[in-house]
Amino acid sequence: MHVPDGFLDAPTSVGTGVVAAAAVGLALRGARRELDDRTAPLAGLVAAFVFATQMLNFPVAAGTTGHLMGGAIAAVLVGPWTGVLCTSVVFVVQALLFADGGITALGTNIVLMGVVTCAVGWGVFRLLQAVLPKRVSMVPLAAGIGAFVSVPAAALVFVGLYAVGGVAPLPLDNLTTAMLGVHLLIGVGEGVITFLAVGSIIAVRPDLVHGARRVLAQRTLEVRTSPTASAA
């Protein structure tokens, strides 16, 4: 969903640029709470993995394709703030080095595919964690569903931005239907890839997964207090 130069007018692009800069600034502070000597090395590699998977377009319908956005996967693996930083780096490199996503649209792309997918992916993930059984095996499932929801959410935010500053006048209901339709399909791919990737790390080292921390901590707590807990 890389937005090229020219789709949105200059004021809107400046606006998303300001929002993106503010989000990255907040993420720099927030990421400090998520990263320590043990978890920081994984963050750079998650960004590299997101870049790599974004090269892999998969067919979703006749004549169209999609690729991973990666906000949800990054948020669950290394934390939502760190996820915003990782995806932002990916979009900067893609715009400057690979001419993928406009340079004036860099703020737009960071907001849509970085901030929105991290926030929605992480938000849905945490909601599901609250209602699903508190088991490590539930982490990849919750991550996958969060990832699935994050893609149409980003598509809707694009429609909102287009309503504000789209260069060509368009009937918005047509745009909404078209964007939602194709991005629901792309979201399925996003969900599957996220489920598999998070599941792979969970299978070997669940302690390295940010989104599994609460579950692991709780599991340890249960073991230690089991004699009294069973009495109560």
Added chain:
Amino acid sequence: MRRPGTRTVLLGVLVVSLLLAGVVSFYAASAPDGLTKVSQDQGFADTETDHAAGDGPFAGYGSSFISDERLSGGVAGVVGVLVVLALAGGLTLLVRRRGEPADQPVDQPADEPVDQDR
């Protein structure tokens, strides 16, 4: 079952990323992505303007100095993975808390594996 050490996992993620970007990307679907397709169908694709970095050596995920298509895309993918890793890795290493663990709701899991590979 002995769990793999942190370095083994990190190396695994790196190798997978390099293989995906360097080799598998050649087989990726080439049809327009969701937004591009919508912009064509809805008639606003032509509002796209020229990209200021469109003449760069790796523009469009190819290497302009390599004629072989497979190698050109593969080199661009590997360069991208390494550049993203250097920037994001450097940034997160700078931002991290040094010498103290990040926020944890409760203490570390008891079965925390020690790094086997040194």
